[in-house]
Amino acid sequence: MAKRAAPDLPDITLDDARTRAQSLTEQIIAARDTYYGADAAVVDDATYDEWMQQLEVLERLYPELQGQDSPTLTIGAAENLLFAPVEHAERMLSLDNVFSDEEFLSWARKVQRDAGRPVRFLCELKIDGLALSLRYERGRLVSAATRGDGRVGEDVTENVRQISGIPLQLRGSGHPPLVEVRGEVFFNVAEFAALNAFQESAGDRLFANPRNAASGSLRQKAEGKSERGLEAMHERLSRLRLTVHGIGAWSDPPVATQSGVYELLKSWGLPTSDYYRVVDSAEDADAFIRHHGEHRHDIEHEIDGIVVKVDELALHDELGATSRAPRWAIAYKYPPEQVNTKLVDIVVSVGRTGRATPFAVMEPARVAGSVVRQATLHNQDVVKAKGVLIGDTIVLRKAGDVIPEVLGPVVELRDGTEREFIMPANCPDCGSPLAPAKEGDIDLRCPNARSCPAQVRGRVEHIGSRGGLDIEGLGEVSAAALTQPAKPEVPPLVTEAGLFDLRPEDLFGIDVVVRDAETGLPRLRDDGSFDTRSPFRRQRKKTDPAFDPDGPFDGDAGFILSKSAQELLTNLELAKTKDLWRFLVSLNVRHVGPVAARALAQWFGSVDAIRAATRDELAGVEGVGGIIADSLLDWFEVDWHCDIVDRWTAAGAQLTTPGHPGPGAAAVEGGVLEGLTVVATGSLEGYSREGAQEAIIKAGGKAGSSVSKKTDFVAAGPGAGSKLAKAEELGVRILDAAQFRILVEQGPAALDTAAPR
Structure with missing residues (x-):
């Protein structure tokens, strides 16, 4: 049988190509179904893109292999929808990809030839998030849907209403009867870190990367959730962001360019990117791509490439589209930053909730700008799924260029000395038998909550955190020093019960192995040794004739507390009167x-x-x-x-609110909001979510969590969502951030002189 060949694929017969194409198709569809149906990625982007490239090459060599349902002709998945189906007014296409300067310039020059006239290009960052379509009718948001298969997506309108920055009513006037706005939902890097901190504080699972977290957050249902589940759901949705990048259905846009579309969308109050640029040539676009490839870590959110579009809208119609992608736009995909390194060991770390997590310990490797020695493997099932053995050469990358992630082994480099990881049966810190918290749980936990040193350390660190008592000096190192010191043998704190009983002498002579804040594993120095410190070292009084800061300690006479020890004890005393x-x-x-x-x-x-x-x-x-x-x-x-x-x-900790008259009464009597219920929702300028609630309480009011007929005021900022809609429905007075400040500082009477909202 005759063989055909392509530059990027060896000679291959039709039968072999058919077998390979079928295998690739099954892998791609399985990956799509998992990603779109379960919000989890079974392969990384680079592997998925490589599969698609190979399938495209095979179908070019043998066009008879390309059926109408080939992954190269279809988008996403529309089966097993979690939400009601929504048919897009206009197809929601994907983008074709290129992976090198040569491929990009070849595409751009073809566009210029087909256009037959000079072409200007709009270049913008490719956000690594979830595609979303917003449908506005005469300026009012009526629905929001995921891409799905490009024709039918999922109705996620109620969840979208809780995302900060998405207007329910467009600004200005003269809006079209119908317009579909396309964009990308994502977590920026800081919000993703804060979300995982929230998940950890609640004892819930951590998210592996921002993209899957964004998809999972948007595609979650409120039905059947507990109060705690609803709180967590709102926490995730409120941290999401949207950037719009185009239009779908719009019969007659009053602008002539893609950049003009962005300016118009921005004037309507929709969130647009600040990072796009219109250039005059393909070479200028290529320079934009290379610049942001070198500075991709300077952006507040993850990017995985650059999207280049023809700026002139009339050319969009002339150039047209394939069944899955427009010919007037392309996505330049950056390669993920990844390296090979040796998997030295897999060790298990226990957190404050008792969850036992396997971590990869690797030979130090520099990836995405930092040296990585450890990476989470989540649980024993993930270790098996990745197929890694201790001693393997593994592929390591920064997931989203932020979180170290083990992709898998380089099987070809195995020499037979590798060994399988076996999840320990007992807690590595206290020896208690590990077990699931309840039947069906994948995670194993240590049941010795009281005295497992790892759990006590985690709880003490949580007490000192900003979300707890916010105690300066009670952080990662000091929490470990107090609960898991290298010496003395008996730690100052066996449980957190003794925290406010600590005395100066309890802090003398402590050495501690510093542990990584994320993994809980011992931190290593560059030379491979453990990072050991004495955080509360004693110091001689300078008035002592024998004062020698580097000399040996031979008794307590003439010694004073170190600055860090004194600050900790002082701050513990101050914390006794916290809220x-x-x-x-x-x-x-x-x-x-x-x-x-x-x-x-x-x-x-x-x-x-x-x-x-x-x-x-x-x-x-x-x-x-x-x-x-x-x-x-x-x-x-x-x-x-x-x-x-x-x-x-x-020990004197004030576990009461001074002056509180008892259950059911307002915490602050005589305040300007006494007897009033105020709900704060959305992003109020000058206030965090907790800060707005605290301002209400300190003013004597009740900080409501939901809007009802008993609500007196609703303070609403961008992203207010369903609470704002409920307030409008019930006729509750709505305040903006400036009016809210007047309310909590001066009381409702002062609002009469303020401008109406």
Whole structure:
């Protein structure tokens, strides 16, 4: 049988090509179904793109292999939809890809030849997120849908209403009867880190990368979720962002260029990119691509390439499109930054919730601008799925150029000395048998919550965090020093109950192996040794004639506390008077985050009142509910939990709100908002979400979590979503950020002189 060949593929017969094409098709479809249906990637982008390239080459060699349902002719997936189907008014296409300067310049020159006249190109960053279509009718948002297969997507309108920056009503006037706006939903790098911190604080799973987190966050349903689940859902959605990058259905746009479209969309209040540029030649576009390839880590969100479009809209119609992509646009995909290194070991780390997580320990490798020695492998099933053996040469990259990720082994380099990883049966820190928290869980956990050193360390670090008591000096190193010191043998803190009992002498003579904040594993120096420190080292008094800062310590006479030790003890003393809600978060009760803690503190006024409350009394507090009520009741049934409360109280910690008259009463009497309920939603300029709630409470008001007929005011900023719609429906007075500031500082009477919203 005759063979055909292509420059990037060896000679291959039709039968062999058919077998290879069928295998590639099955792999691509399986990867698509997993990504679009389960919001998880079974392969990395580079591998997926390589499969698609190989299939395209085979179909060019043997066109008879290309059926109408080939992945090269179709987009995404429309089966197994989680939400109601939505038919796009105009097909939502994908983009063809190029991977080198030569491929890009070849495409650009072909476009110029086909156009028959000079072409200007619009260049913009390719955000690594989830494609979204917004449908506006006469300026009002009526639906939002995922891309799906390009013709039918999923209706995610209710979730989109909670995303900050997406207007429910376009600014200005003269809007078209119908317009579909296309964009990309994503987490920026900082918000993704904050989201994972929130997940960790709640004892929930961490997300591997921002793109899958964005897809999973947008495609989640409220039905059947507990109060805690709804809180987590809102937390994820409120951190998402959208950047619009084009139009779909629009009968007669009043502009002539793609850049003109962006300016018009921006004037309507839609979020557009600040990073696009219109250039006069293909060479200028190529320079834009190369520049951002060198500076891709300077952007606040992840990018995986550059999109180049013909700027003139009339040429879009002339150039047309294939079944899956326009001919007037191309995506230049940057290669992921990845390296090969040796997998030295797989060790298991236990976090503050008891979850046992395998981590890859590797020979140091520089990737995406930093040296990487450790990377999470999530759980034992992921280790098996990746197929890595201890001793393998592995492929390592920064997922989204942020998180170290092990892609898999280089099987060809195995020499027979590699060995399989076996998940330990016991906790590596305390020896307790590991087990799932409940039937069906993949993750294994250490059940020794009270005295497992790793869990105690994690809880103590959480107490010192900004979301807890916010204690300066009680961070990663000091938490490890107090709970898992290299010496002395008995740590100063066996549990967090003794935190406020610490004395100066408890801090003498401590050495600690510094642990990585993300993995919990011992941190290594560049020479491979453990990073060991003495964070509370004693110092001789300078008045001592024998003062020698580097001399040996031979007794307590003439010694003073080091600055770090003194600051820690001082800040622990100051923390005793922190707000009650911070103590509630610091108790590490499952599901009790800042929102629920504030509601409990405002309603009950003390830990003792919460401890004495019935389930119905706890569940009846707005923002709490049955799940959190059960969690509180279970927590207080454990004797060592109660010991924490009792010892903190005995040490002088103020586990009450001073002046609070008792359960059900407002926390602040005589404030300008006494007797009023205010709901803050969206992004209010000058306030964080917690800051807005705190401002309401300090003014004597009730910070509501939902809008009802009993709500007096709703302060709404960008991304207010369904709460704003509910306020409009009920006729509740709506305030902007400036009016909200007047309300909490001067009271409702002062609003009469303020400009109406």
